[in-house]
Amino acid sequence: MPDGVINPPVPQAMTLALPPAHGEEGDLRxxxxxxxxxxxxxxxxxxxxxxxxxxxxxLVTPAYTATMVIGPMARIGAAATGSRVPVSSGRDSATGAESGAADESLSDFARYLELFGSGPVAEQLAREPDVLHALFPDRWDAGEGRWRPPPGPLPMAKRALLALVGRRDWVEPDGDRVERALRERLLIDMLRSGPMRRISFRHADRATAVDLLGRIAAATDAHLRSEAARRSAAQIAHIKLRLDAVTVAVHRQALSDLLLDQERVAMMIGVDLPYAADMLQPPAAGMLPDWPNPAAVVPLAGLVGxxxxxxxxxxxxxxxxxxxxxxxxx
Known part of the structure; x- marks a missing residue:
């Protein structure tokens, strides 16, 4: 640049942090x-x-947390149900799942965890009036014996907003609403790195929390048992029908072996023991409500403020x- 020409000032970017002027302190101070x-x-x-x-x-109603610990149902041992998958020596036999990739096999315990309180289990629970009354106490009018919209300013505001867009809030709960309510209150945690799971359920009443958690577990296990019994009965009926039509001795022997295997499966399904999940720790809850925890909420709120x-x-x-x-x- 030629002598005598002064460099033009470079404009600074507009930021909240300005460089300290002469004699001023830094930004942090x-x-x-x-x-x-x-x-x-x-x-x-x-x-x-x-x-x-x-x-x-x-303003928030305190709640109790009922917990239970479950694990996969044992197939061998003194207290086990025995193997439900037929195993015959010297030949291939039917298996519980078709061959494929390793991640395609789904155990009974995995089905139990997936269906716990959802889908057909929620539909089954929705048919029990006492379960609906316990899950939605603010919507059940015991005096008049009917369902009603929940009281309070927030539910009223919600109904007003839905009315503005031409929709209405539901009144009588169904299976879908039961599934949503259970999804909000149920929590399944893994214990360490093993197969056991801790299942928690929260409710405002301690006895109701323990009772509902036990009912959900029993309904889930009963649903899986009934589905397995239905499939086994259908296969037995089909094999017997084929036996009446087949005349070749070799084919009749193969069908007889399959029929024997399926009858063994049906017999083990009917054992009066848990089908998919073994309850290692039955549902239980503390004597005092544990949600929300004031010892954690109050200091955290003060820190946020x-x-x-x-x-x-x-x-x-x-x-x-x-x-x-x-x-x-x-």
């Missing part, structure tokens, strides 16, 4: 000083968070410094 000066705002934010948490805890107040003070200071920096630009 300035922010800390702003927070120290605004301690009243920090105290107000912390107090507001605590107050909101206390109000919310008074404190952080929100600190962020508001920092943003206010940054905007103020930004406005001062803009005024300095000629």
């Amino acid at each position: 300035t922010i800390l000083r702003s927070l120290r000066a605004g301690w009243r705002w920090l105290l107000a934010g912390w107090s507001a968070g605590l107050a909101l948490a206390v109000i919310a805890l008074w 404190l952080v929100a107040a600190g962020f508001a003070l920092s943003a206010r200071h940054a905007l103020k410094e930004h406005g001062t920096g803009m005024e300095r630009v000629p």
Whole structure:
């Protein structure tokens, strides 16, 4: 560049963090000083968070958590049901699942976990009035013996919004609503890295939580047992029908072996033991409600209020410094 020509000033990007001018402190010290000066705002934010948490805890109905521990049903051992898959020596026999990739095989226990409280199990539970009354107590009017919309400002606002778009809120629960309610309250956790699972269910009444969790488990196991019995009976009926039509001795012997295997399966399905899941720990709940936990909610709410107040003070200071920096630009 020729001598005597002064470099033009490079415009700086507009940011909230401005470089400190001569004799001024850095951004961090300035922010800390702003927070120290605004301690009243920090105290107000912390107090507001605590107050909101206390109000919310008074408004929310506490709930009990019922838990149970289950594992795959044993096939061998003193307390086992025995193998339900027919195994014959010296020849191939029918198996529980068709051959394919390893991830295509689905065990009875995996089906149990997938169907727990959902699908056909929820439909079956929806046919029991006491289960519906326990799951939706705010919609059941025991005095008049009928279902009603839930009271309160929030449900009324929801019904008003649905009415604006030409829809209406449901009144009498069905299987789909039961499945949604169970999905919101059920939690399945893995115990360590083994096959056992801990299943939790939350309800406002302790006895109801324990009873409903046991009912869901029994309904799921009964559904899988009935499906297995139905499939086995259909196969036995089909094999007997084919036996009446087949005359070749070799084919009749093969069908007789298959019939024997399926009758063994049907016999093991009928054993009066759990079909898919063994209950290692029956449903139980504590004597006191454990949700929500005030010891965790109140301090967390105070911390959130404190952080929100600190962020508001920092943003206010940054905007103020930004406005001062803009005024300095000629």
